[in-house]
Amino acid sequence: MGAPRLAGKTALISGGASGIGAATARRFVEEGACVVLGDLQIDKAHALAESLGRDVARATALDVRDEGQWRAAAKLAADAFGALTTVVNSAGVSIPGTIEEASLEHFRHTMAINLDGTFLGCKIGVEALKGGRGGAIVNVSSTLGVKAGAIFTAYCASKGGVRMLTRAVALHCAAQNYDIRVNAILPGAIHTEMVEGYVEAGLAAGATREQVISGFASVHPMQRLGRPHEPADAILFLASDEASFTTGGEIAVDGGYLA
Ligand SMILES: NC(=O)c1ccc[n+]([C@@H]2O[C@H](COP(=O)([O-])OP(=O)(O)OC[C@H]3O[C@@H](n4cnc5c(N)ncnc54)[C@H](O)[C@@H]3O)[C@@H](O)[C@H]2O)c1
Numbered sequence: 001m002g003a004p005r006l007a008g009k010t011a012l013i014s015g016g017a018s019g020i021g022a023a024t025a026r027r028f029v030e031e032g033a034c035v036v037l038g039d040l041q042i043d044k045a046h047a048l049a050e051s052l053g054r055d056v057a058r059a060t061a062l063d064v065r066d067e068g069q070w071r072a073a074a075k076l077a078a079d080a081f082g083a084l085t086t087v088v089n090s091a092g093v094s095i096p097g098t099i100e101e102a103s104l105e106h107f108r109h110t111m112a113i114n115l116d117g118t119f120l121g122c123k124i125g126v127e128a129l130k131g132g133r134g135g136a137i138v139n140v141s142s143t144l145g146v147k148a149g150a151i152f153t154a155y156c157a158s159k160g161g162v163r164m165l166t167r168a169v170a171l172h173c174a175a176q177n178y179d180i181r182v183n184a185i186l187p188g189a190i191h192t193e194m195v196e197g198y199v200e201a202g203l204a205a206g207a208t209r210e211q212v213i214s215g216f217a218s219v220h221p222m223q224r225l226g227r228p229h230e231p232a233d234a235i236l237f238l239a240s241d242e243a244s245f246t247t248g249g250e251i252a253v254d255g256g257y258l259a
Pocket residue numbers: 014015016017018019020021038039040041062063064065089090091092093094113117140141142143186187188189190191192193194195
C-alpha cells in the first residue's frame with residue numbers, strides 16, 4: 001500500500017453533513033486528512049464527525065452565507081488540526097423554477113447559498129492557505145453550470161457562476177505565486193438527499209420512485225445515477241498533490257452527460 005494521499009492535510013468541507021460533502025469527508029479521512037465539517041445541519045455533521053473519530057474530524061455550525069462563520073470554522077480547523085490546506089465548497093441547494101415560476105427571492109436565495117457561499121469559501125480559503133502551508137480549493141459546480149435546464153433557472157445561473165469564479169480565483173493565485181490551486185468538479189445527477197428531494201416531489205405529483213430515478217438516469221449515457229463516492233474521488237484527486245499542475249480546471253463526473 002502506498003502512502004495516504006492526503007497525509008498531513010487539514011480540510012474544511014462546507015455541506016459536509018450530507019451527500020457529496022459527507023462522502024468527501026469519509027474519503028479524505030481514509031487518505032490521512034483531518035476534516036472539519038461545516039453545515040447548517042449541525043446534528044448530522046456532529047454524528048458523522050463522531051463516527052470518523054475526534055482525533056481526525058470535527059463539526060461546526062456553518063451558514064455559508066455568513067463570512068464570520070466561515071472565519072470561525074477556519075480558525076476551529078487550524079486550532080484543532082494545524083493550518084488549513086484544503087477547502088471544499090460543497091454546500092448547495094437546488095430548487096426548481098422556470099423564469100416564469102421563480103421569484104426574485106427564490107433566485108437570490110439560491111445565488112446566496114450556491115454562489116455567494118462559494119465566493120466566501122474561496123475568499124477565506126485563499127486568506128488561510130496563503131498565510132499557511134498552501135494547498136487546494138475545490139468547488140462543486142454542476143453539469144447544469146454548462147448545459148442549462150429550463151426548470152433550473154437560478155441553479156444553472158449559480159453553478160455557471162461557480163465555474164467562472166473558480167477560474168478567476170485560480171488565475172489570481174497563480175499570478176500572485178501563491179501555492180494554491182483552485183478547481184471545480186461538475187457532477188451529473190448523483191444519488192444524494194438532493195435527488196431524494198426530487199423523488200419526494202415526484203411522488204407528490206403522482207410519479208413512482210422508479211420513474212423519477214430512471215428519468216434522471218436516462219439523460220446520462222451510462223444510464224444510471226452517480227454514487228456520492230464518485231464525485232468525492234474526483235475532489236480527492238484535485239485536493240491531493242497528484243494534481244500539482246492542475247488549476248483553473250474542471251472534472252466532469254457525469255456518466256458522459258457532457259460528452
Ligand atoms: N446530487 C446531485 O445530483 C448534484 C449534481 C450536481 C451538483 N451537485 C452539487 O453538489 C453539492 C452537494 O450536494 P449534494 O448532492 O451532496 O446534496 P445534499 O443535499 O446531500 O448536501 C448539501 C448539503 O449542503 C448543506 N447546506 C445547504 N445550505 C447550506 C448553507 N447555507 N450553509 C451550509 N450548508 C448548507 C445542506 O445542509 C446539506 O448537508 C451542491 O453544491 C450541489 O449543488 C449535486
